[in-house]
Amino acid sequence: MAVAPEKAPEKAPAQRPPARGAGTVALDWAKKGLALRESSIIVVIVASLVYFGATTPGFFSGWKNLLPYFCFLAIMAAGEVFVMTLGEIDLSIGALWLFTPFMYWKLTSAGIPLLPSVILALMIASLLGGVNGFFTAYVGIPSFVATLAMLFFLDGLALILSHSQQITTPGTSVTQTSTFASVFGAGTYSELIWALVIMGILQVVLTFTRWGIYTVATGGNRLGASEAGVKTRLVVVRNFMLCATTAGIAGILEAVRTSSITPDPSGSNQFLLYAVAAVIIGGTLMTGGEGTVVGAFLGALFIGILQDGLTLKSVNANYLYLWLGIAVIIAMTLYVLVRRIRRGSGRG
């Protein structure tokens, strides 16, 4: 299993361990971070790369084809990590992914320039996330229910705003790519760069800032955290807002990349499920208190590899679901077991 072999436990706890060099500390860190959570997804990714690389001609040479499959998922998953680390779930990110581009389109139609429209649309998305958080933290509705309501509400709103018609994304054209478009998703690597930057920032926020510590504390022991003075409700609202914002970003990037927006709730909710799967495969349990943004990125990458590889092999999409199902349950089982070992025997 993925448990790292550890040094023998200190036998005489009477003295503190000797000071360790920066290298050992870094190694310890690497062990701690990777050994338990992300290692299995890395193994799985390498295995799937080897498999598709060996059996599918053109898999590696056409690696760029992989990007559209996973980059926007990674962005959605990054935000969802913050919610699932709380032990909550946001089911409305698919709907937000769909709705935010329509909001952006409406704003530009009202004469607002492109960039301010993007920013405004994202602020609206974040406010909607705040509504999710408010109902969850202050009204006391389970997040599953609160965000389910938001899902239907926004799907409906998106259909109403668009009159169920596909529209052309403002600021894009099929014949030429403007600077705006290439920055916001249409450039070959643009989504990848967004995904990497967002992953980097959010992982740092989760591990190295108060926001992250309070997220873990709120997810791990809400009563204890608030006893210690953490404003747990505020943390919940804040994380839902963050999650909604990343979903909005992903939605706008996809709309610009494909240069059209289709009001198709079933498609967008498919992506919700992929994003949640990516978070879980990556090692963020919904049990609360544990989360990894890098893991979610890797989870999304794995889903992208499956989609791309199976498409190239011209296998029909049903296999994707099959493998995804197996991956999710294996991932979850593995983490639960690792957790049990960690807690049970008192060493990892």
Add this chain to the structure above:
Amino acid sequence: MADQAFAGQPIVEPSTAPDDVLRIEHIAKRFGPITALRDINLHLRKGEVLGLLGDNGAGKSTLVKIICGFHKADSGSMWLKGKPYAPKSVLDARAQGVDTVYQDLALVDELSATQNLFLRREQTYRPLPFLAGRKMRREARAALDEIGINIPRIDLPAARLSGGQRQAIAVARAIRDQSEILLLDEPLAAMGAKEGAMILDLIARLKDRGDVSIIMIVHNYVQVFQACDRANLIQDGLITFDKPTAESSVDELNEIVVEEYRRARQAEMSGNGEASRYNAA
């Protein structure tokens, strides 16, 4: 009023010492029809460890929750270092230097010992928002050394610490907060002999420092005599016993409790037991 209702039951009258940090007089608290505390008089001297004894339901926890700001008393008054003390909330009480340590509640399993110790008091590389991890680890180590607690690896998640170590971290956190009065809710419950000894050691060390005063709820009479300077016994919402542990014994305490039980039985027999007791308050 309480005296009339309980002729025969000794009640500790308000008393004070010159070096009191906390003084409580005539505190009463009802929850609907149930009277939890009737007339509580209690004082705590600087650097003292006061053991709070009493059966389940006698009112120990209610009293502690009033002192720590969780409940408000219906009547009565409290003084903290000579000034009127009426905490609006747990946070308010903490800001005034009164902190409670719960055994199970306090720590977040997923955070490390250091992170728990610094929860809500994190240090950052100002003006950057990043946590000063190494600095906090160093200070955590120093803070734990200071109160004589050895935790071999403070980077480990709290889930992997023992009950005693967890308690110690919670205490260390309260002390780092400049708390002057610590309320310990059954610090020795559900703890093995070794762990219990460690906590008793910790309490003794705090006593030596002299700047922290402690009220602890204890069940075990023997432990009261090991850890506390003075013992108070709560029975039916009244403090009925207040003596330095040096002048008392386990037997005396036992005697009082057995006596109370007999009296309760008698009241029940004569048929007007519970009704008259609660109505009186």
